[in-house]
Amino acid sequence: MIINKNILIDSHSHINFEGYDESIEQIVNNAIKNGVEELWDIGTNLESSKKSISISKKYPQIKSFVGIDPEVFVPGSDFFLGFDKNDTWIELMFNELSNLIEENKDYVVGIGESGLDHYWFRDKSKEEQEKSANLQEKLFRMHLELANKYNLPLSIHSREAEELCLEIVKKYEVAGIFHSFTGNYQTAKGILDAGWGLGVNGIVTFKNAFELREVYKKLLNGKKLGQPIDFYNSGIFFETDSPFLSPERRRGEQNEPANVKLIYDHFVGIL
Ligand SMILES: [Zn+2]
Numbered sequence: 001m002i003i004n005k006n007i008l009i010d011s012h013s014h015i016n017f018e019g020y021d022e023s024i025e026q027i028v029n030n031a032i033k034n035g036v037e038e039l040w041d042i043g044t045n046l047e048s049s050k051k052s053i054s055i056s057k058k059y060p061q062i063k064s065f066v067g068i069d070p071e072v073f074v075p076g077s078d079f080f081l082g083f084d085k086n087d088t089w090i091e092l093m094f095n096e097l098s099n100l101i102e103e104n105k106d107y108v109v110g111i112g113e114s115g116l117d118h119y120w121f122r123d124k125s126k127e128e129q130e131k132s133a134n135l136q137e138k139l140f141r142m143h144l145e146l147a148n149k150y151n152l153p154l155s156i157h158s159r160e161a162e163e164l165c166l167e168i169v170k171k172y173e174v175a176g177i178f179h180s181f182t183g184n185y186q187t188a189k190g191i192l193d194a195g196w197g198l199g200v201n202g203i204v205t206f207k208n209a210f211e212l213r214e215v216y217k218k219l220l221n222g223k224k225l226g227q228p229i230d231f232y233n234s235g236i237f238f239e240t241d242s243p244f245l246s247p248e249r250r251r252g253e254q255n256e257p258a259n260v261k262l263i264y265d266h267f268v269g270i271l
Contacts, residue, residue, distance in 0.1 A: 001153055001175040001197045001237075006229035007037040008264060010257035012113070012155055012179045012199055012239035015041040015062060016052040019243050019254060027242075028059050030258040037061060039257045040239075042113050042155055042179075044069040044079065046096055053100065056107040065110040065155050066100050067143055068093055073135040074120045075128055083131050087138065094142050101150050112155030113179065114143035119159035140168065147174040155179050155199075162187045170194055177237050180245070185215045192219065192235040199239045202247035202255065205266045213270050220271055228264070238264050 003009070010031065015024060031039055041056065042065045043049030049066035056062045071077040073085070101108050116136050121129045147154045154176030158165040162183040169176075178191050179199035188198055203209050204216070216236070225231055231238070238260050240247075246255040247262050 001177060001195065001232075001235070003232045003237075004229070005038070005232075006227050008035050008228050008238065008260055009038040009040065010036055010240050010242070010260045011040050011177060011237040012042055012201070013039055013242040013257050014044070014048075014244075015039060015242070015257070016043065016048045016055060017243055024055060024059065027256045027258065028061055030256060031260070032061065034258040034261040036257050036260045038063060040065055040110065040155070043067050044113060045072065046093065049097065049100060053104045053107050063109040064104070064107050065112045066097050066108055067112040067114045067146075067155070068097075068139060069113055070115055070117045070136045070139060070157060071120075073132050073139065074117055075124060075132065076120060083135065085135065090135075090138050090142050093139075094146060097146055098149070101146075101152075108152070110153045110155055110176070111143050111147040111150075112176070113157040114140055114154060115157040116140055116161035116165050117157060117159045118161040118164075121160075137168070140165075144169065144172040144174055147176065148172055153177065156196075162191075166190055166194065166196075169196065177239075179239060180241055182212055183215075185218055188215050188219055197232075197235045197237045199237050200263060200267055201239045201241050202245040202250075202259065202263060204270075205248040205263060207248065216267070217271060225268075225271065231267075236267075238267070 039062045041052045052064040056064045071079040072081045156178045177197040181198040242255040
């Protein structure tokens with residue numbers, strides 16, 4: 001995925017989540033102070049996607065992604081909507097998201113988050129796993145069609161399903177970022193080779209993330225990278241996933257886009 005901007009971008013955050021309502025101006029200012037000049041705010045359902053657009057209309061630094069999180073089909077998740085949702089509902093969502101994009105072309109810069117989440121399957125019955133996997137894949141493919149229709153990048157949420165996600169995205173002429181990537185070297189290489197990007201966040205700064213740091217060292221071995229754009233051109237994108245996943249030196253605090261600077265500096269330091 002190509003971005004021709006040599007600025008620090010938080011490529012995955014949830015500024016539209018409730019906890020930020022009072023402090024959006026503050027977090028935008030903090031980000032700018034830290035050289036983080038663009039904030040991609042990711043929708044997780046129809047409502048949050050709409051909210052993201054209204055926020056991006058107030059702050060030129062904030063750009064919107066619209067989409068439905070795969071956890072809507074994960075029993076036990078806060079987002080779970082039930083298995084009675086079907087093809088009709090998915091089609092309805094496609095139309096709703098299409099309308100949102102059509103009406104807000106200057107504000108919507110991407111689709112997501114969308115993808116597959118098999119992390120939660122561990123303690124679920126075989127039947128639930130199958131239902132969930134099936135609906136998640138249909139919803140994911142709907143987003144890929146949407147990204148294709150509007151020629152927009154996709155922010156992928158993939159947990160314990162990276163290989164399957166990659167297999168699916170290869171069937172579409174779409175690009176984007178595997179946000180919060182924590183998979184192995186082989187998968188990471190496959191993602192980059194397919195023209196997709198990897199999202200690096202606070203996890204890379206955690207003391208126990210030794211293996212993940214090794215994956216990136218190996219991927220970028222020998223490359224001379226200095227500016228943000230060098231990383232983007234190599235398929236590496238930085239993100240906070242705010243309000244989650246505060247980096248090592250900010251653990252216990254609510255994460256915010258300004259911390260992309262910390263993550264970027266840390267990452268440059270490990271190469
Ligand atoms: Zn997210």
